[in-house]
Amino acid sequence: MTRWQEPVAQNSLEDIFGTLRRHPDVEAPNLQAWDATDRLLLEAAAARLTPDTRLAVIGDRYGALTLGALGTLGVRRVRVHEDLITGERALRNNAAALGLAAADPGAVDATGFDQLALGEELLSGAGTVLLQLPRTLAELDEIADAVARHAAPDVVLLAGGRIKHMSLGMNAVLARHFQTVQPQLATQKSRIIMASGARPATEATEAPGWRPAVEHLDELDLDVAAHGAVFAGAKLDIGTRFLLTFLPEMPQARHAIDLGCGTGILAAMYARQNPGARVTATDRSAAAVASAQGTARANGLEDRITALQDDAMSTVPAGSAGLVLLNPPFHLGASVHAGAGIKLFEAAARVLAPGGELWTVFNRHLQYLPTLGRLVGPTTVRGSNPKFTVAVSTRRP
Ligand SMILES: C[S@@+](CC[C@H](N)C(=O)[O-])C[C@H]1O[C@@H](n2cnc3c(N)ncnc32)[C@H](O)[C@@H]1O
Known part of the structure; x- marks a missing residue:
């Protein structure tokens, strides 16, 4: 306060x-x-x-x-x-x-x-x-x-x-x-x-305070907690669904970050798949962070996932993560603006250790590849479907 x-x-x-x-x-x-x-x-x-x-x-x-x-x-x-x-x-x-x-x-x-x-x-x-x-x-x-x-x-x-x-x-x-x-x-x-x-x-x-609703997502066998303000509610966003298909290919990081975590589905799924990893789920929205915390708790992952309200990881030390997962925003409130996504690419470049990876999913029509290459490091397309591209950028030393 x-x-x-x-x-x-x-x-x-x-x-x-x-x-x-x-x-x-x-x-x-x-x-x-x-x-x-x-x-x-x-x-x-x-x-x-x-x-x-x-x-x-x-x-x-x-x-x-x-x-x-x-x-x-x-x-x-x-x-x-x-x-x-x-x-x-x-x-x-x-x-x-x-x-x-x-x-x-x-x-x-x-x-x-x-x-x-x-x-x-x-x-x-x-x-x-x-x-x-x-x-x-x-x-x-x-x-x-x-x-x-x-x-x-x-x-x-x-x-x-x-x-x-x-x-x-x-x-x-x-x-x-x-x-x-x-x-x-x-x-x-x-x-x-x-x-x-x-x-x-x-x-x-009569509810004892501000609590997110929890729904079971059958396709992931995951309980998802969602406050009203959070992106996609308790549903699975289609871009996130596509990024999750690459989970088995992602590196095993000691510290992974779900950047712009919303309900924390990416954090929870990565933590479940990688029992040795510590995961930070971070978002600028208080409702998102409370939801991600609720999702971690609902799936018994609260000891492994730290939820953090922050603007573009401003309080996370540079070079402290081996992996960043990101489904970036491209809407700023009611206006469409690429600056919000680019701000998060810059943040990922700062927080990743050299050799660490940023896995991003975005709409195919967005020309993010050159920007990712410039801001983070060598970038390859790992997969695409009719709507989305998944790219991996490796933090240059
Ligand atoms: C497209 S949503 C993805 C949510 C979630 N990762 C998912 O896959 O369902 C993008 C998220 O980025 C968050 N965001 C936007 N700008 C941010 C910033 N500057 N710092 C942290 N989070 C931000 C939004 O609040 C939103 O929850």
Whole structure:
């Protein structure tokens, strides 16, 4: 948990948005650190907020909502949950750029923001919750459940999104947890749904904390744990399925890494096949890391697999792994961008020992081979099918 104090001098929203950066997430001219939904949510919240409002923010991408509420709406304290560690770091960087300073974590009366996991500490007593709607209904269900369960009984949830990414299913999910669900008028291609009248948790939904659902994957004979936010849910991605067919050919490494692990299927399957290996399953998403930990536990592999939330293995020592397995992202949020995959190739090159191997699967149309050769070392195609290529890059000395 990180806590900051000292309110920003009252700024205009333009000043704040103009300062925001995505770093350490990938940056490019067509990628922005805030969107029209952030503005709409802050405008919609303005009339409801006083300096002492107990405000929680969920899904803030790079800090636009948190810093907007602190800097322009005069709220003294904001509790915020972001799934991605890159978003958490960006919020801290952006706060520092706006003149915020780190506070004593024990300072109960501090002004500023607290970065917290999705759960009671984030939400207890919250009267207003601002939410950037997530991509999946399963993730929305987890968030709405947490809000209805832990926030004040009269909490108002303002959930906003880009209209092209919203569906009627979102209203239905919210209606499971709130008595009143009211879509508001759309502005600049964004819309807010207001939910109130939290339904008390029923016995059926009474869960002791934030736990992933576990499903058995027959084709791998593997139990897979999946939070709502995780890539592919509890299913096996078709690229990952193809990469797994090469498992018997992969080297036996003392330390192997499942990079961008999602539910940790690659980590679990490699650990099971190589009893001498220690495996790190790492992802920038808190939901992914918790899921990978759940998958390891569900298959009795928790002593062999370490789950680590990190951005592109930034805390993993250079030259410390003999093998990296990677099904790279090529979507950055809603935009398609190759930078996310390339960032992970660079990370693999740094963390592999000389002679260590990076096994990657990617869509055939992606021209990754020259990039892998340049960043990591000699690269060969180990197999391909109509959709995917599996490449092996050997870390040059
Ligand atoms: C295509 S998914 C693969 C998930 C899983 N390995 C599988 O095969 O089902 C890519 C994963 O990379 C993660 N990721 C993206 N950028 C990352 C970064 N900078 N550092 C760590 N993980 C990242 C995403 O959160 C996502 O879980």
